Amino acid sequence: MTMRIAWFGPGPEAGGGSLGVATVTIQQLASRGHEVTVFAAGPREYTVPTSLAEIGNVTWNYVPVADRLSRLLQPRSRALDFLARQAMKMPAQRRLFRSMLAMHAKQPFDVIYAFSQLELPGARRDELLKMPPIVFHPGVHAAGELRSVARELKLVRSVRMAGFAALGLIVFALRARWQRRSLRTASAVIAMSERFADLIAQDCGVDRSIIQVVSHPITDHRPASSVKVGSRDGSPTVLGVYIGRIAVRKGVELITELSHRIATVDSGVSLQVAGSPSPWSDYRRLLTYLNPVNAAFVGPLRHDDVSAKYDEADFALVTSSYEPFGLSAGEALLRGIPVVATSEVGAVEGLSRPAAFIIPPADAAALQEAVVAVAETVRQAPADELRKTVIDMVGDRFSPAAFGERLDSALRSVVASRAASGPEAIPQR
Secondary structure, eight states, X not given: OOOEEEEEEXXXXXXXXXXXXXXXXXXXXXXXXXXXXXXXXXXXXXXXXHHHHTOTTEEEEEEEOOOHHHHHHTTTOHHHHHHHHHHXXXXXXXXXXXXXXXXXXXXXXSEXXXXXXXXXXXXXXXXXXXXSOEEEEOSOOHHHHHHHHHHTHHHHHHTTOHHHHHHHHHHHHHHHHHHHXXXXXXXXXXXXXXXXXXXXXXXXXXXXXXXXXXXXXXXXXXXXXXXXXXXXXXXXXXXXEEESOOSTTSOHHHHHHHHXXXXXXXXXXXXXXXXXXXXXXXXXXXXXXXXXXXXXXXXXXXXXXXXXXXXXXXXXXXXXXXXXXXXXXXXXXXXXXXXXXXXXXXXXXXXXXTTEEXXXXXXXXXXXXXXXXHHHHHHHSOHHHHHHHHHHHHXXXXXXXXXXXXXXXXXXXXXXXXXXXXXXXXXXX
């Protein structure tokens, strides 16, 4: 059975990150013969990725997001710029939804697949109830972001971003309420991890039975034979890297504390922190407290530099207090690099040592113990043997093909359920 799929979300891009995953979703659905109509909004200067432009059964409806107000505000106030960016997306997404309605009226879609979001702006409830099944596939949810900001208010003040915190609390509170209402019309939700599925059910009042777990794909999916062996060359120092946002909920404060803790136990571990702040949260001030003897902040990395940095590393750190998936954890694991991660990181679910050293969130003592343990593991096992073991433990959980199969199955089951049950299957929550 082939389907007509209305794909709704941000403009897909080549490379990594969530926009790279957007590209993979379209490629995988189209490769299975489905007719995919993309409704995307994004920057005014946008080019469809070559890998998608050449696919015959993918059609495009792209609306640029107005950015004049943002460009005016950016030099004056990051807070106002953040607010303007959020507001300017709304008109573009409303236009896209109206286009989707018009196309559905002429030739009905089988399913609406909303990627990386939990809202369909511009949609009235009575219109949604006339639409085909709606499947949301979010990257985060506002209630989780809201909880993170509220939990870290003291930290936010210490980096002199209290204004951002106040703004974030308001924006995320409003979006959390909107998302809860939007999800009443969902036929299904796709979550990237079991933990994220539980949080959506808990925070948004969604029946857990309609949430299906499909792990994210990672585009740089290299087999063991092509993984470069680390360059330790017998060095007694073990290198741990953090690559990610320097922002709220990422556990940056834990890494700063870790740099001082490991110095007291002669661990032989050095740390490197790489990344940049988010558009609305900047914790780089915390990194000035890194222990200069064993830790350094190396700044932001380009995509190619990220690969090189992981190939140098002996283990990776993912210390988030809220992380529905964690692409950085998956990228490290696919290179055979052990990961020290909190139990909130979806990408490490179901894994054990030596692939994943899992700790409770916000537990500095447990982080220190795990880092000492992973360093001992690295020293005892030959680098090539350890990396192959980690890759074997990960298996195909992050492969684009496996992701495509699971996503296709999830969408088919929703469409089949609606067809079998008829109008009474339309959510009325």
